[in-house]
Amino acid sequence: MHVISGLDTGGAEAFLVQLATALQLRGFEQEVVSVTTRGTHAAALVAAGIPVHALNVGSLAGAMAAAGRLAALIRKMQPEVVQGWMYYGDLFAALANRIVPGKRRLYWNLRASDTVEGGYGRLVRINAKLSAWPDVVIANSQTGLDFHLQHGYRPRRTAVIPNGVNTGKFRPDVADRAALRAELGLAADAVVAIHVARLNPMKDHATFLNAMQSLPTLRGLLVGGGTETLGLPGNVGALGLRGDVARLYRCADLVVSSSAFAEGFSNVLAEGMSSGLVPVATDVGDARLIVGDTGQIVPIRDPEALAKAIATEAGRPDLDARKRAARARMVENFTLDRAVERFAALYADG
Numbered sequence: 001m002h003v004i005s006g007l008d009t010g011g012a013e014a015f016l017v018q019l020a021t022a023l024q025l026r027g028f029e030q031e032v033v034s035v036t037t038r039g040t041h042a043a044a045l046v047a048a049g050i051p052v053h054a055l056n057v058g059s060l061a062g063a064m065a066a067a068g069r070l071a072a073l074i075r076k077m078q079p080e081v082v083q084g085w086m087y088y089g090d091l092f093a094a095l096a097n098r099i100v101p102g103k104r105r106l107y108w109n110l111r112a113s114d115t116v117e118g119g120y121g122r123l124v125r126i127n128a129k130l131s132a133w134p135d136v137v138i139a140n141s142q143t144g145l146d147f148h149l150q151h152g153y154r155p156r157r158t159a160v161i162p163n164g165v166n167t168g169k170f171r172p173d174v175a176d177r178a179a180l181r182a183e184l185g186l187a188a189d190a191v192v193a194i195h196v197a198r199l200n201p202m203k204d205h206a207t208f209l210n211a212m213q214s215l216p217t218l219r220g221l222l223v224g225g226g227t228e229t230l231g232l233p234g235n236v237g238a239l240g241l242r243g244d245v246a247r248l249y250r251c252a253d254l255v256v257s258s259s260a261f262a263e264g265f266s267n268v269l270a271e272g273m274s275s276g277l278v279p280v281a282t283d284v285g286d287a288r289l290i291v292g293d294t295g296q297i298v299p300i301r302d303p304e305a306l307a308k309a310i311a312t313e314a315g316r317p318d319l320d321a322r323k324r325a326a327r328a329r330m331v332e333n334f335t336l337d338r339a340v341e342r343f344a345a346l347y348a349d350g
Contacts, residue, residue, distance in 0.1 A: 199226025
């Protein structure tokens with residue numbers, strides 16, 4: 001039974017859908033509980049035959065009653081493993097699991113790194129006090145695990161399982177590239193940098209836009225909820241929330257992550273690289289591990305450094321070879337199958 005803070009758009013939510021679906025196919029029966037609402041990802045889970053429950057927590061006053069409802073679900077479904085996801089999911093999973101007697105295992109899942117700047121300091125402190133309750137605390141990045149250990153987490157056992165990317169879904173496609181460029185008004189020979197992120201302070205769209213404004217010969221493309229409301233330089237377009245992101249990557253050459261804090265393992269970097277894009281990213285979370293020597297890492301909140309890195313990669317004569325190397329790195333190291341295998345092994349052996 002997975003317990004997650006919510007099921008709306010987000011990297012952790014999307015990865016949970018992929019993981020639960022794959023585990024279900026392997027014979028591990030899955031249930032998903034959203035602390036808030038069913039959200040946009042619920043339909044994909046239900047389509048995969050995975051029941052979805054929503055606690056509909058909207059206020060602190062309703063939190064204890066919701067924990068009781070989750071405990072009732074645990075008592076009814078009798079899962080072997082209760083798996084928390086993100087801070088609220090971890091907290092509710094721990095409290096409800098404590099209420100119901102039994103020998104089931106409790107796991108927590110940390111999906112971010114430096115979240116104090118994002119306003120989660122109090123929640124980090126609360127969860128740190130309970131961090132010896134889970135049998136295993138899983139993190140999707142070493143940076144994220146280190147951050148939480150430095151902020152008081154004292155788990156009995158830890159595991160780092162990086163996110164995996166579906167390299168069959170996120171792949172280059174010459175025909176799609178040409179069709180999308182025509183559809184979006186992008187010249188066939190334009191060098192395009194794509195930035196995929198919802199409008200949120202942690203994603204630091206301003207640094208990307210300032211960098212692109214200084215690179216008028218390149219084209220930028222924003223994808224993500226709220227991006228259509230931003231003021232943009234003339235060489236950048238915004239598409240807002242889209243359901244065809246895997247296809248949209250194919251029109252670009254570079255994938256850029258300008259996040260300022262909180263990233264653990266960036267799904268966007270992995271997806272873009274798997275799609276054959278050269279990565280340029282700020283030094284947040286495990287970006288260095290993901291990118292390796294296939295792209296560039298720059299300091300946070302530094303538009304000049306980001307612009308220089310984008311321009312350097314865009315101007316390389318071996319750009320096509322760099323694209324192939326980026327995809328090869330994902331295929332060799334960060335596939336979805338590899339991540340699923342590691343979760344399956346953890347669930348199987350306890």
